[in-house]
Amino acid sequence: MSVLSVMLMCRDALAGTNDSFQFDIPKQALTRSIIEIGKVSEISIIVPSHLLNGIKAKQLDGVYTPKQALEILLRPTDLTFRAINRKVIAIVPKPKDDSSDPITEYSVEELVIIGRQVTGSFLDRTDLHGSSPIDIITGHELRISGSQSVAEFLRFIPAVSGNSTSTAISNGGDGTATVTLRGLPANNTLVLLNGIRINAQGLNGDSVDLNSIPSAAVDRIEILKDGASATYGTDAIAGVINIVLKKEYDGFQLEQYYGSSYKNDLETASTHLLWGKSGDKGAFLISAQHFDQNGIFSRERSVSANADGRPQGGVDERSTATPNSRITLNDGSTVTLDEATINTPTPRYRDATKDDLFNFFSQTSTISPSLRQSVFLSGHLALSDTSTLSLDASYNKTKATITLASTPIFTAFESEPITVSRDNIFNPFGEDITDVRRRVLELPPRQQENTSEAKRISITLDGLLNEAVWKINGNWSRTSARESVANLLSLPRTAQALGPSSNCPGTDLNGCQPLDLFGPLGSINEQQLAFIRSSSSNRGVTSLKGITGSINDSIFELPAGPIQAAVGFDIRREKIESVPTGENALSENIGNPLGSETVGSRSIYEVFLETHLPIIKYRPGVYSFDIEAALRHSKYSDFGNNTSPKFGIRYRPAANVLIRSTYSEGFRAPSLGELFAGDFQSQLPLVDPCSTLVSIASLPGCIGQTDDTRTQYLTTFLGEPNLAPETSRSYNIGIVWTPRFNKDLHISIDQFNIDQRNIVSSDAQLILDRNALFGDFSDLVVRDTNGEITNLFSPFINIGERKISGIDTTIRYIYKFKNKGYLNYTLNTSYLQEYAFKLDSNSPFENLAGTFEDAANEGSGALPKWKANTGVFFAYKIFEFNYSINYISSVSEEIPRSRTNERRTISSWVTHDTQATFKLGKRKNIKLTFGADNIFNKAPPFSAAAFNDNYDGRTYDIRGQFLYTRLVYLY
Structure with a gap:
């Protein structure tokens, strides 16, 4: 041919x-x-x-x-x-x-007319408006946004809400970035690269790290806002994000980017090289990028400078682990050093007050410094007139450094409680003490460093067989990640140093040195630190290899057109391994508990079928009426089988009006981390109902009033190999209209519904609430004789149901001036009508739409009812100008530890971005861009329930006004 x-x-x-x-x-x-x-x-x-x-x-x-x-x-x-x-x-x-x-x-x-596969279908379509709504974000839109990463751009997409992660997440972050469509967890959104599955992030990951994708090579992003398990299998309950990389380029491009915030911090530099050559028989390109961004400390922004949120309408979240220890004696009194007597021969102690707390935000980072380097290769070669061989390969290296406050000691609430012996040479009270809280500022702040290396290769052979289009792909992807944390304390050595002096003589400089928790700041000297100082590190590897194949063709001609059908298979193997490493791998630490070992693998075998049937065409009142259907059967080596169907209709009463609707069933297989995770401990920021409610006697799970100054609780996470998959049903109906009187105007409105069951969760706060309020999970909540929680077990379990519904709206309009300039206007909105959740069949639904509950508390994050962006792009000859507005509606939150479950409103947030580009040179091959994000320097709204920095870093941006310039040279 x-x-x-x-x-x-x-x-x-x-x-x-x-x-x-x-x-x-x-x-x-x-x-x-x-x-x-x-x-x-x-x-x-x-x-x-x-x-x-x-x-x-x-x-x-x-x-x-x-x-x-x-x-x-x-x-x-x-x-x-x-x-x-x-x-x-x-x-x-x-x-x-x-x-x-x-x-x-x-x-x-x-001639043989073939089509193009779009996200959500294996058919080569000649109509990109399918029964499911798809947003296609072009390279032009990515460029005028000023975003330097895929995650940064997706944050303001209206359909994205909830607990997406990025380098703006400090405590609890790991330098990765994820995306969450419809407010569902990141593992409910399937991320594809060039239409192919890739492996999850390296450390116990169950979702793709967007930072591991070479962002400079991105050609476009396709967002399928519909369940797609019938097309792609697991994980596509909320939708699919397909990141399409550049395939062809002819010439050379050099791009240099530099930006910084209005405070001259968060300095960001990026260099991108692109070279390509295309010819009659094929093409080849190479893209390389170096990205380097400094960070921001919490203390450098007013909203996050102090963990005491009372002046901003919240509560005091400062820590009870203070530089001068808070000591609870056997008579129940809590004392601390009297600052006025610190330098006297006989320092005295006074009763501790609720203001004797430590502002740990003074040390933490709010945006972590990050470094990314990537290389991407792409090529294709025509083997004949009917077949093509294509290859994509990439290497991506990332590094992020998170600063956490200096290590705290909570002797009563460590994984192995510590008793300060009466025989410790520094103990002035003559009694064993079980509850001492001390912030070891003699140590520098903890430094958490996350690095990863992602390698991927994909080989595709496609072509024509008569009039059928066939394709076979082999792919391999692997991510190796490492997390190390410095300036920790060894738990067993700290316990020994606080025990009887007979077990810690302090005479050998290489041996045990008694630890002084009773003196002022500086009382812990270098010899003591040398004995108890520790570090931790974990290494994780995930990999995926697979082979997929499909063939599609027009199999039968109907009066309204040909029936199209596609069949195919998908075979893949997933592996995960995460283990503690280093000299302290088997030793428990204070400040970062002992890492766990996770090892697992599985094989997946899938077959799928898809068809498109044209029923009526060019009849009175029916310009066209089509039916779409898909079916995928999956067999997993670790939990069993699943079959997911999808049905869709497309009805055009006229050529310029499309009414579309779909019904689909979806599933999410439990991730390898959820199935095989070893025991992992963390100090979670939770709220114990026994410390906040007045009627303690009426709560079955409460022994008595507990300490209302505690903000973190030791929690042990557990994998569960017997988990069942999550299942879902999705319904969508929408209309697309291009008026006859103005074909440059495009309007679409789509209503979505997701009903999800059998949710996999490890919700420590839910377990704690149910235990206190109803006496449930008594085997998972461990309390001492005073009712204080000493350990909380949070296994992965199948619970509950979600019902989500809302409306998406898109308006696009292009106006051309007579002088050849033009103006492009866009408006995208998403209205979240319902986000209902219930724990089990005996519990009522609770609508979380318009609320915020922090991910650190195992919440769903911010779920604003309205999220929108709008923009105007103007171009004339050598000048381009873009102005855009991002809007997030207000949400409500429960004030932590308020005795009446008081709620407050997190205000709405509006930011304005602008960008201007000039085309220079005789050939207009030099582009100079000046841009400003958040030009009015709008701070993120304060949140009383946010664990990190008094705001939700997953939804809002703390950097403030950000100025940048970009120079592009084309040859």
Whole structure:
């Protein structure tokens, strides 16, 4: 076959050429440029490769109709374009004279019109408007956003809410970045790279680390906002994010970016190199990026400077582990050093007050410094007129450094409680003491360093068999991650140093040195620190290898068009290994508990079927009516089988109106971490109802009033190999309208519903609440004789149900000026009507839409009812200007430890971003950009329930006004 045929038609070809689109096509082979015009404008273009061999096309940047774009690209050639019929445009030779007809000279019988696979389908479609809503974020939109990472851009997508992570998460973060569609956990959103699954993050991960994707090589992002288990299998309950990397480039590009906040911190520098070569038989490109960003400390922003949130409407979250120890004696009194007597011969102690607390925010980082380096290679080669071999490979290295407050000691609440002996030489009270709380400021703040290396390779062979399109892909991805934490304390050595002096003589400098927790700051000297100082490290590796294959074709012709069908298979092997490493691997620490070992693997075998049936076309009142269906059967080696169906309809009462609806069933297989995780301990920021409610006697799980100054509790997480998969049902209905009176206006409204059951959770706060309020989980909550929690076990279990519903709206409008400038307006909104959750069949639903509960407390994060962004882009000759607004509506939160369960409102948040670009040079091949994010320096709203920095770093941005410049050179 001598014809490369491409696609994309949702309306008549001739009519479609009158609509305007934003094109951002680099200098490359003419064949590829014409294909890109078809992709963007969604029209069918037949590209005969024998006519275009060796022809290069110039860069095309701006808003044009497809007709104008084709005229510009074909003007220097001997080619033109014509309509073959009402569906297809063909590239043909220019007429030799007025009497000749290029269409009659062109053999259309030999053409095979194929389509393009879009996220959510294995069919080669000629209509990108399927029954499921898909947002396609182009490279142009990514560039004008100013974002330097995929995660940074996705944070303000309206459909994204809840507990996404990034380097803005300090305590509890690990330098990775995830995305959460519809407020569901990150493991409910399937992230693909070029349509292929990739492995999860390295340390006990069950979701993809977006920081491991070479962001400089991203060509576009496709977001499927619908359940897609019938198409892709597990994890696609909330939707799919397909990150498509560049495939072809002809030339050289150098980009340098620099930015910093209004306080001259968070300095960010990024260098990107791109080189590519394309020809008639194939193409090759290489992309490399170096990204370096400094951090911000909590103390450097007013909202996060103090853990005492009372002045901002919250509560005092400062720590009871203070530089001068808080000591609880056997008579129940709590004392601390009297500062006025510290320098006297006989220091005295006084009763501790609720103001004797430590502001640990004075030491912590709120945005961690990060370093990313990546290399991406892509190439394809035409093996024949009907088959192509493609290869993608990438290497990505990341590093993030998180600063945590100096290690605290809570002798009564460590994993192994410590008793300060009456015979300790520094103990002035003459009695054994079980509860001493001390912040060891003699040690520097804890330094947590997270590094990872991600390697991926994907090889694809595709082609035509008669008129069928087939594809087979082999892929391998592996991430090796390491986390190390310095400036910790060894638990057994600290216990020995606080025990009887006979067990710790202090005479050998290499042996035990008695520990002084009773003196003022500085009483713990270097000899004592040398004995108790420790560190920890964990290493994790995840990998995925697989092979997928599919074939699709038109199998039968109906009056309304051909029936399309695709069948395929997917076989993959997943592995995870996470183990403690280093000289202290088997020793428990204070400040970062002993890491756990997680080792597991599984094999997955899947087959799938998809079909598209055109039922009615070109009848009165029915321009077209189609049915879509898909089915996937999965067999897992560790929990069993699953079958997921999907059905969709597309009804066009007129050519410019589409009504679409889908029903799908989905599932999420328990992750390897959830199944095989070893015991892992952490001090979680939880609220014990026994410390906050007045009627303690009426609570079955409470022995008595507990310490209301405690903010963290030792929690042990456990894997569960007998977990069942989560299941879901999704319903969607929507309308897409392009008015006849203005085809440059596009409006879509989609209503979504997700009903999820059998949720896998390890919710320590829920277990604690149920234990106190109802006496449940008595085997998981361990209390001492006074009712204080000494350990809380939080295994992964199948619980509860979620019901989520809402409405997405998109408006796009392009206005072209007579002087060839244009203006592009966009509006995207998402309204979360319901986010209902219930624990079990006997519990009522609680609607969490419009609320915030911190992820550190095992909550769902911020779930604003409204999230929106809107923007205007203007271009004229050598000048481009973009202005955008991001909006997040207010949410309510429960004030921690309030005795009446008092709630407050976290205010709405609006930020404004702007960017201006100038095209310089004779060939306009130099682009100079100046940009400002959050130009009015809007601080994130205060949150009383946020564990990190008094705001929700997963939803809002603390950096304030951020200025940047970018220089791009094209050759």
